[in-house]
Amino acid sequence: MATTLTAPGRQSRRSDVAPEGKRSKRRKRLSPALIIATVIVAVLALTWLVPFAWATITALKSETEAAAAPISLVPKSGFTLDAFVKVLQQGNIPAWTWNSLFTSAVVTAVTLVISALAAYALSRIDFKGRKVLMTVIVASLIVPPPVLIIPLFYQMVSFHMIDTYWGIILPQVIAPAMVFVLKKFFDQIPRELEDAALVDGAGRIRIFVQVVLPLSRPILAAVAIFVFIGAWNNFLWPFIVTNDSAMLTLPVGLQTIKSAYGIQYAQNMASALLAALPLILVFLFFQRQIIKGISTTGLAGT
Template identity: 35%
Template sequence: MTTTTHLPGTTGRRPLARPVEADRPRRRLPFSAWHLLLAPLAVLFALPLVWLLLSSFMSDAQFNRFPTELLPDGIDLSGYRYVLGNGMFPRWLLNSVIVSTVAVASNLVFGVLGGYAFARMRFAGSRLLLMLMLATMAVPFQLTMIPTFLVMKKLGLIDTLGALIVPSLVTPFAVFLLRQFFLSLPRELEEAAWIDGCARLRVLWSIVLPLARPALATVAVLTFLTTWNDLSWPLIAINHDTQYTLQLGLTTFQGTHHTRWSAVMAGNVITVLPVLLAFLFAQKTFIRSLTATGLKG
């Protein structure tokens, strides 16, 4: 007589066979499923830019046809020749570069100092001062343009590039964004440097700023974008065409009775190109900064 032994915890029954489908590898998409939604949205948002580029190769005669045509008959460079042949265009471009460069540099310097002070230093009224600064972000430009104009007039800066630079030297957004990023950094890194005898500014320069490159890139890109594309304030503060920025200069191509649409489209393509390149170069650091600044409030 034979006996059958079973392992403890087993019933002696044969295990059920696994279905064949479970052993087959699951088919996965070569990309994220979110791309099925994001790709059409990206194409939708890119259509105006693509149409702007195509329409810059149209002639004025094609723009004036009825019904309006969406695609050019051929490559017509008359708009680019008119814009680049304008004697004031290099001056407008230089003015925009000067104003944007100074605004970016000053926002980085003052934003770093102000953001680090609000993030790491505690002084009387610091929270109240921070709240007041953030409250100014809710005030629309239409309410401040007249007081700003009067201040610039008192300083004698109207109709000069200084009138465009001084109001943009520092923005509350730059201070707030850098403060949020500094709050996300561990204090232990700075405390170790303080123990070694480093002063606060040395800690900021040698330890904090190298880690804050994503936030600095974000401030630089957004400040450049805002200053480069600004039209309303230069339209108020500048009267002479030698002080025009690029955006203000492009408005001279549009008249009351006649508009050179080919030149307007070509000028807009040239104007958009620096902003687009700046964003593409700083895209990764821009996303990293927005992710990091949302970690801590």
């Protein structure tokens, strides 16, 4: 009898506990802070999606419908891909896309190597002038890039690098902001790991490659993505250093596609979408690395 009485009691207790757990989870899900955060995120998402949706709709219209007043979301003649076809026909899109991909990839790789080595030296090696150099790096963050355009252009002329890949790449590989971010991350890595490697006979380069870099994958991925996006979107410097149409990057090349009939709204929006499409794909594929890198380093607060 005892066994028959206790078994239902246990079952009843479990049945009583389960609804309370579910209720607590529901309360957490419907907390005011979570609701407010969801609303804020939704508003921010809409502020980005509305212009993107408007550009997409305009690019899918004919030029007559795009310039017609009053503005309508759905054109009377229907959507068309004429704007994209004209942009692709008028410009050398494959060559410009390759130029942007190649230069952005090389800029990202070289910037990562230089910034990581400089940041590690500033974080771990005590040398003369270390504080002064760090001060100069931080101070250089407030220098606007257009100020350096003229001296950099004269340097490229003297090095005969106009209309070359290296002329586009080299001035972009120095990134003080990335050095600062990586240095802050390296400061958080426990020194005991490096001390143990030093006791085992490892040198600085081996420690950097086999100990520090594997622990820094999130921030390295985030920095690589930020540098790539910046190099891809860079319009001013490639525009100044290139004259040959075959050497233009995609943002510069798309701006050369002009019509004799004035502003072509549909073609302009189609060009903007073509230039932004690779960056959207990069973010969609690597958004986890971006978020993880920011949360790991505290980059959002710097």
